[in-house]
Amino acid sequence: MQLLDKLTILADAAKYDVSCASSGAPTRSSKGKAGLGSTNGAGICHSFTPDGRCIALLKILLTNFCLYDCQYCINRRSSDVPRTRFSPAEVVQLTLDFYKRNYISGLFLSSGIIRSVDYTMEQLVRVARLLREEHLFRGYIHLKTIPDAAPELIAEAGRYADRLSVNIELPTERSLVQLAPEKRVVSIRQAMQQIHHGEQQAQQERRAPRFAPAGQSTQMIIGADATDDSTILHNAQTLYRSYRLRRVYYSAFSPIPHSPKTVPFAAPPLLREHRLYQADFLMRGYGFQARELLGGPGNLALDIDPKLAWALAHREQFPLDLNRAEQQQIARVPGIGMLSARRLVALRRERRIRLADLLHLRCVLDKARPFIITADYRPSQAEQESASLRQQLRDSPAQLALW
């Protein structure tokens, strides 16, 4: 089969993994040296596809032959798709060629499971080894890690890759048993644990080999099973805490051709995925706990963002005086981000905060107004019922249509 044909198939097969991050790698340069590639910590999006997603890496599978039968996956063994396989040399050639042309900043390589788990992992590692050692490639490499692979292989992967990821796949063990019968939660978590351990060692011991300096991430498929957002967020929180993951990616289940009956025929609303990302961001960056965002079972609201939902449910904490409150509290006000909160605190050392300052900092004033007090402003809506406030502040259908 022609290289172009293989690429068409194996890029199509890989696109369900949504991560495209190319940031977080240490500074590397090829200036005046043999080899190719540099990283400086920041990621670059080299293009965007018509779904609005960034292309930073060449994201492909080594092969889409697969012995497993994960029901949500287009590559499952019972799926009727054209199959093919790259040789490691072909992947190397494509990566270097695309890199020189400045199409990409690196490679994100994954694979279907062929022969055995170890064999598959060994193939992935081999590509990374070729790139790093024979071609002195200093660009970004993200390797998918196959659970149950031998620890030596994972250790070697960590030496070559900037990022490793093991997909948790589904939000609950029950769904995993049902929809991915060959996969097991314990093996997934063991692999995460080993990567976490490798990262810690590399950080603590100066002489330890470099290990996945851009950390590990995972992906959870949303809407292939009936799990609610509350379970999803609590699960994500546990993952962040247990393995110091850099990111949990949420991937709205994409309907696939010849879908088996075990998975839905329609995709969940993309807005649901968006709200989960917003909630995830609040947990990572704002110190929110999963239980604050969703106390009981259920899903995040679709018509308002999770921070506004939280604030409307905690009116007793508002209005907040921006000239007195702690930075952390200010960052919890709807429409005011972490950066603006920091700037407001810096500004009020010079003088009292006024409402216009929020405008200059580009806060979302409409959302913030009912929840704040400034030197020249007190909300008249302070007494207004949360329900009617919500009516007023919900995202307009036009905004929602974006999703």
Add this chain to the structure above:
Amino acid sequence: MRTLYVDGTFAGWREVARQALLQGLAPHQLHWQDADSCPGLFDHGQAALPASTGHLRVPAQLLQQLECAARYRGEARWSLLYRVLWRVVHGQRSAALAGDPDGSELQRRIKAVRREAHHLHAFVRFQPAPAVSEVDLLAWFEPRHDILAWASRHFSERLGQQRWLIATPADGVHWDGQRLHHHRHCPRQWQVWATQPDSEGQALWQAYYSSTFNPARVNPRALKQHLPSRLWRHLPESTLIPQLINQARHGAQHHSQAPVLLRRPGKRIAPPDSKD
């Protein structure tokens, strides 16, 4: 009103501005003229101010900001810089800050310049060069601001010992493997080479672009937001966009597979235990 001439470079402006400052010439007394806009002026040697000796103290950070803003193509390029410099030197530190009218214009220009550098890093597309060019890779780019000499250093880190050049309608840079050479007027020959079509080399990339796109998630608005259409002309993949959007929206298909793979014969795989 006195007219001062700049050779188009920041270093040139800095020298003239230093002299003007030492002589106490206030911003409103000066008219700044770019040499590029009236060629030949320098030949007549009428630009020079009488040389003054003396030292000025200017915060290093301000100098960096001025240098960055000088890359902005726009009205009043040099007079804005001089006004900010004059005011800061005379004690008005806020003249460089976002709250001040001059300061916010300065900051806006810096931001635009950085953004354009980022565009170069992200969207320049190299292609293999013809043998006679004595470089390995070359590219065409149309930057909005004068960022090329400064921002293209990124590629010497990235491309190792590859030799490359980037041609633009105005200037050009050439990396010979050791050093970066900047030509204020891009050699015509570079422009010709860099705008040669390279359809064969781009075919793989276009195949990748089409396949990695998920038609079930088509979202032209998000695309436009991230990739303004003025940048499309640099990107070989952009010619595919209308067709991909059209297929995704109006095709009979409601799932994620690339349409080209739809009717291809597939292969189911036997479960592992049934093999032996």
